[in-house]
Structures are given as C-alpha cells and as structure tokens.
Amino acid sequence: MVAVSRPRVICVDDEPHVVGGLALHLRRRYEVELATSAQAGLELLDREPSAAVVISDMRMPGMNGSEFLARARAAHPETTRVLLTGYAEIDAATRAINEGRVFRFLVKPCPPPELLRTVEAAAELHRVTVSERELLESTVQGSVQMLSDIMAVTNPAAFGRANRVKQLVTEVSLRLGDRPGWQLEVAALLSQLSSLALPHETVEKLYYGAPLSSAERAMVERAPEVTQQLLGHIPRLDVVRRMLAGPALHRPVGAEIDPEEQKIRHGAQLLKGATQLDVLEAQGMSSTGIAAALKAAAQDYDPQVLEALLEVCAARPGPDSIREVPLSGLEPGMVLAADVKTTTGALFAARGYEVTASFLERAGNFRAGSIKEPLKVFAPK
Helix, strand or coil: CCCCEEEEEEECCCHHHHHHHHHHHHHHCEEEEEEECCHHHHHHHHHCCCCCCCEEECCCCCCCCCHHHHHHHHHHHCEEEEEECCCHHHHHHHHHHCCCCCCCEECCCCHHHHHHHHHHHHHHHHHHHHHHHHHHHHHHHHHHHHHHHHHHHCCHHHHHHHHHHHHHHHHHHHHHCCCCCCHHHHHHHHCCHHHHCCCCHHHHHHHHHHCHHHHHHHHHCCCCHHHHHCCCCCCCHHHHHHHHCCCCCCCCCCCCCCCCHHHHHHHHHHHHHHHHHHHHHHHHCCHHHHHHHHHCHHHHCCCCCCCHHHHHCCCCCCHHHEEEHHHCCCCCCCCEECCEEECCCCCEECCCCCCCCHHHHHHHHHCCEEEECCCCEEHHH
16 A cells, blocks of 8 residues: 655744644644744745645744745745734734735634644645646646647757757756756747748758848747747746746846746746757857857856856767667667758758657658668767
C-alpha cells in the first residue's frame, strides 16, 4: 500500500508555548513545523514550498502577522493563510481578510475543535488550488505541445527555432539555479508562432539571416500581432502573452516591481537572449563572436542573466561532438546537429530537434533515398 503524505502546516508565533500548543493539537493529522519569528517563518516556507497551511500570530516583534502573511502570499500564493489574533485586533484581522492576505482568522484563545475545523478547511482549499493549477498546466502544455507538433510538420524552420529557444531557456535557467516555470516553457514553444503568418520563403530567410525585401520586413514587423491576437483568446495565458510581447527591461534605480512583473521581465530577457543566441548560431557565427554580440547588448539584460547566457554559449557542443549516421541509424534521444533536408532541398527537420519515436515513424514514411544522408547528430545526453 502506498503511504499518503499528510498535509504540512507551519505555525509562526514569537511565544514558544503558543506554537507548542498548536503543534500539540495538530500533529495527529498533519506534519507540523514551528517558527518563533516572522523571518524564520519565511525561511521555513522557502524550504517547504509545498506547505498546505501557514498559521501566524498577529502581534510579533519586527513584522506583525498581517505583514508576514502578505509576504508569504507573494512568495507562496498557494499556501493557505490563517491569522491568530486577540479581540483588540479584530479590525486589523478583518482588513487582512478583505485585502486577500488571509483565508480566515482565529481569536485567541482558540478552542481545539475550532482550530482543527479551520485547518482542515484551509488544507482542503490548498488541495483544490494545487489540483486546479496542475490540471490547467497539463491541459495548456498538452495543447501547446500539440500545436508545436503541428508546426514541426507545417513549418519545420519555425518549429526548430522554437524548440531550440526552449532548450536554451532551460539551460540558462539551470545556470541561474532555477527551473523555468510552465509559463516560460510555453512562451518559448510559442515564440515562433507569429511565423505562421509569414510565407515559407520569408521564414527561411529569417532562419538563415538572409536579407529581406522592404515588403518582407513590413510583414515581419506586423507578425507579432498575430501571436498576441491568438493568445488573447486563451484564458490563463496572460503572463505568457506579456513575456512574448517583450516588456521594458529596465526600471528606475530603486524602483520595486511585484513578483509577477518580475517573472514577466525575467522571462522576456531569457527569451530575447536565447533567440539572439540561436539566430547568430544559425548564421554560422562562432561562440566567441556570439559572446561578443551578447556583451554588446548588455544593456538589455540583468547582469546575472547575461552571465548565464555567456556560460551557456561557452558550453555549446563543438564540432568534435558531432557524428554522422544514416537515417536508419537514428535513435530516440539523438539531437540533430544540422538541418535535415529532402533531396529536393525542402527542410524536413531543423537542427536542434530531439529525435522521437513519432519523428522516426514520419521519416520512415518517406520514399527511400528522398532524404539527404548522412545526418549529423549529437549523441543522446
């Protein structure tokens, strides 16, 4: 039988006997963690981001409970927040509820049955919130993946770039000690969606850095509007749409921005840097030249983002890691090191594409000898 993990509850109060009393009543049903200051509570939440409920006293030195829960909400919005308060602080607790900082407040001394009922309701709210978010993410990501697969067949050049941008964004994020959230991954996969409004010849020119006519430049400038219009009809993709719109990357010195704006700003920088790196690589520029170009545009990036981009650029696989294989020698997990074209010159799959079972099946449907061989690949990681 698989053991079901119990919800985690964090109790915060500067009086040890208060958090000890809360733990005494809750430990039979929940995993309980204790903190005796607001700062310690924030650090505990950072270590336990999956916590279902956080309970905080109102009156604490340095940072009161309302302020603490507001900061907890900003950093961990899915964790349900409960405020402990005295009768004299009920007005402040009511304001905290009305401003969306807390789920409920309890008046001290709180009878154990009422405490248990409140925590049970808070934990259930957390469970529902997480389940809805996971369902949304999987549904959106599945839909985007389907759109991406369609793009792979109808517009392999655009798909190849989108796939490579997603890989680069992931690599840069890992260099920064993080993993890209689903919104950034979706934004990367949709980063070339506007190319669907462009003729294939124009997309090929963009891909290889060939000069565009004035009419083509005008089309390219209008193309991002297509992405904004398409995504504007899909609920819950506002953050993705704003990342792709490329918001202003700079702010006045000392100015503060909220966590969502910071996420959008950070994502826009990663998308911009990954796209620039891929464009220069497609044009045959060396890693040294790409690094120089990135440094020349340093004003567009936060210093840590630029440093991570340069590290990823330096770690890109070189010619020594490429090997040639026949079409029949392709295996899932291999990554195309060069474009795969048909004997008529049509692009079949772009470099950077990771070979999958569906790709092998599609390639197998082509008449023998219709795809140029050998193919250049990187071995599976």
